[in-house]
Amino acid sequence: MSIVLLARDLGLSISTVSRALNGYDDVAPATRDRIFQRAREIGYRPNPGARRLKSGKTSLVGVILPSAGDGVRFVDSVASSLLGGVEAELEVGGYSLIATMQTRNDPVRETALYENFIKGGWVDALLIVRTRVNDPRVVFARKAHIPFVTYGRTETTAPYAWVDTDNEQAFFLATERQIEFGHRRIALLNGPLEYYFARLREQGYANALAKHGIALDQLLMRNGDLSEMSGYAMCRSLLSSPSPPTAIVCATDAMAVGALAACRERGIEVGKAVSIVGYGNSSASAFSDPPLTTIDHAVFDNGRHIGQSLLRLLRGEAKPGDIHYLEPVVLVPRNSDGPRIA
Amino acid sequence: MSIVLLARDLGLSISTVSRALNGYDDVAPATRDRIFQRAREIGYRPNPGARRLKSGKTSLVGVILPSAGDGVRFVDSVASSLLGGVEAELEVGGYSLIATMQTRNDPVRETALYENFIKGGWVDALLIVRTRVNDPRVVFARKAHIPFVTYGRTETTAPYAWVDTDNEQAFFLATERQIEFGHRRIALLNGPLEYYFARLREQGYANALAKHGIALDQLLMRNGDLSEMSGYAMCRSLLSSPSPPTAIVCATDAMAVGALAACRERGIEVGKAVSIVGYGNSSASAFSDPPLTTIDHAVFDNGRHIGQSLLRLLRGEAKPGDIHYLEPVVLVPRNSDGPRIA
DNA sequence: TAGGCTTCCAAAAACGTTTTTGTCAACGCT
DNA sequence: AGCGTTGACAAAAACGTTTTTGGAAGCCTA
Numbered sequence: 001m002s003i004v005l006l007a008r009d010l011g012l013s014i015s016t017v018s019r020a021l022n023g024y025d026d027v028a029p030a031t032r033d034r035i036f037q038r039a040r041e042i043g044y045r046p047n048p049g050a051r052r053l054k055s056g057k058t059s060l061v062g063v064i065l066p067s068a069g070d071g072v073r074f075v076d077s078v079a080s081s082l083l084g085g086v087e088a089e090l091e092v093g094g095y096s097l098i099a100t101m102q103t104r105n106d107p108v109r110e111t112a113l114y115e116n117f118i119k120g121g122w123v124d125a126l127l128i129v130r131t132r133v134n135d136p137r138v139v140f141a142r143k144a145h146i147p148f149v150t151y152g153r154t155e156t157t158a159p160y161a162w163v164d165t166d167n168e169q170a171f172f173l174a175t176e177r178q179i180e181f182g183h184r185r186i187a188l189l190n191g192p193l194e195y196y197f198a199r200l201r202e203q204g205y206a207n208a209l210a211k212h213g214i215a216l217d218q219l220l221m222r223n224g225d226l227s228e229m230s231g232y233a234m235c236r237s238l239l240s241s242p243s244p245p246t247a248i249v250c251a252t253d254a255m256a257v258g259a260l261a262a263c264r265e266r267g268i269e270v271g272k273a274v275s276i277v278g279y280g281n282s283s284a285s286a287f288s289d290p291p292l293t294t295i296d297h298a299v300f301d302n303g304r305h306i307g308q309s310l311l312r313l314l315r316g317e318a319k320p321g322d323i324h325y326l327e328p329v330v331l332v333p334r335n336s337d338g339p340r341i342a
Numbered sequence: 343m344s345i346v347l348l349a350r351d352l353g354l355s356i357s358t359v360s361r362a363l364n365g366y367d368d369v370a371p372a373t374r375d376r377i378f379q380r381a382r383e384i385g386y387r388p389n390p391g392a393r394r395l396k397s398g399k400t401s402l403v404g405v406i407l408p409s410a411g412d413g414v415r416f417v418d419s420v421a422s423s424l425l426g427g428v429e430a431e432l433e434v435g436g437y438s439l440i441a442t443m444q445t446r447n448d449p450v451r452e453t454a455l456y457e458n459f460i461k462g463g464w465v466d467a468l469l470i471v472r473t474r475v476n477d478p479r480v481v482f483a484r485k486a487h488i489p490f491v492t493y494g495r496t497e498t499t500a501p502y503a504w505v506d507t508d509n510e511q512a513f514f515l516a517t518e519r520q521i522e523f524g525h526r527r528i529a530l531l532n533g534p535l536e537y538y539f540a541r542l543r544e545q546g547y548a549n550a551l552a553k554h555g556i557a558l559d560q561l562l563m564r565n566g567d568l569s570e571m572s573g574y575a576m577c578r579s580l581l582s583s584p585s586p587p588t589a590i591v592c593a594t595d596a597m598a599v600g601a602l603a604a605c606r607e608r609g610i611e612v613g614k615a616v617s618i619v620g621y622g623n624s625s626a627s628a629f630s631d632p633p634l635t636t637i638d639h640a641v642f643d644n645g646r647h648i649g650q651s652l653l654r655l656l657r658g659e660a661k662p663g664d665i666h667y668l669e670p671v672v673l674v675p676r677n678s679d680g681p682r683i684a
Numbered sequence: 685t686a687g688g689c690t691t692c693c694a695a696a697a698a699c700g701t702t703t704t705t706g707t708c709a710a711c712g713c714t
Numbered sequence: 715a716g717c718g719t720t721g722a723c724a725a726a727a728a729c730g731t732t733t734t735t736g737g738a739a740g741c742c743t744a
Contacts (some may be wrong), residue, residue, distance in 0.1 A: 050730035053392035
């Protein structure tokens, strides 16, 4: 009833008001201004349901957060900054970001959730986070012909839009640094290989070793969830193995903090007897004992790139295959790693 | 076009199909089943826009996450579990939780955001988190006559639905424990007093001191954001004051971790020379050096209570004034605190 | 001055539901 | 036998937009 009230109030037709409000140019500047002013005064805001019903557009981009119940949390770690960045960019394009949670980590429920989200017409575009090596969500989104961008890559030959941080480079850097410190037995505390980022990190790690002629040792490569507890447990196991590593690169700062605790428990001096590096440059990493050498990646910036990409896709300014952005990383040296003691 | 297709396919009228699907009882069980079955086969799902336009209901509960850009993060700390709990309950009631981010911490933009969310008809109910002592959002939501529940309380005489953890009790416990350890100069590293939880924590702290006849010392009560850095800085300042505290209770585990770092820097042995307790029982708290004595509060459970309350409100089963839930807390003792050394 | 272009605005038809109001038969009751 | 009730379904009117179609002035050119 609202736009008709406004139109009546102005002595104009509904269509004129609508077209003015939607920025069409076939309405005289004078009346356009008059309409805008009155709309503001009267507090008119278009009914989203009606607009959506008619136009099929929601002005919403959606993200489904894989969160509670999943050992590998997403929300806790990077979501805040990432989504902040996305939202900041989307906002200028007139879109909003809405998130919903995925309570269970059950594949069939996941598919149902995405199907509902997409087919139900809740959103105009999608952000897919925490991509897996084989990710049913991206094949689904592609099939549904809904614009989407992923945060993280996936294994497919089909074109799709992604932005990612350079996980491979990150772990190449971290590992090579250990090698240059003289370490040869370098362990990798990684996330589940089901996630593509874990693959890439393993790749970077392997590349550094290969470059320096060090053989890969499967016993030094462990996978767990990304938590402190996991880092603690794996480090503990590593330390009590027949030939323990002298250096450890970790998939998250949280794991590294766990590893620190394990070393402490064993009375091993981190930064001397064993060299540890984390990933993420979390706020906690600067305050651990010793402060963590880690990898900084610009999450907020990643979010902004995602937002921009989404906008370009939505406006048809780019094709999915054109959008690839790899964010560089930088190693921040602190005190948890150091030269190998002979 | 979809329900008409379905109706045509079944040789029934649109209204019958609609009523069957919506669970009205004026359709024969046999045809009802037939309709449901065919709907499933055909993959019919009601257009949310149309449904919403007609009925005015969205089946959505909204929450606006105060996140990036704000020094006092919310998403990072508790959101994951809390929202998970909310979502889990809401789901059984046929509602979904959608979240949107508040990018800037600007009061006027905040009001605009909430106004849009509510007046725009995006959601049927609201969850308001991180309540402030004087919170414009709850007065706004009340005025708009939209069902809502807050996580955390606020200062008002008007009835409203809230669930909260017992912040006051938590800090009473933590503080009294220090007193029983023989400490007299106990510092409080608190959050901004603008937030109600900070007030309550201060209250609990003060109550414990009062109970044991210890005078409040304003110099021992500091406020900062909830980060490690903040805890570090405040602890540092405290330690170099003329008469430093022998115990410190912190508003978050992150702050406590920062405080730990400050003590380490000074060569002060935590758990002996100075007694520190955190709050939140974060996953990191068990792996710090020393492991943190902290307060555990059941965030997921809080979320469930919120979800249930929302549902009751939405169904008209309860009035806002009837819904109050205070979650008890429990102190988890570890090694960062201990008896005062003489 | 007639014809054709613009410029500005209006009428009206959707979009896919929900809901109100009926209709029509069958049934039970007095 | 007549009458109200009930049970199962249908017709049609909204809900508030957007968009297509079109029309009336006003202006320019030949």
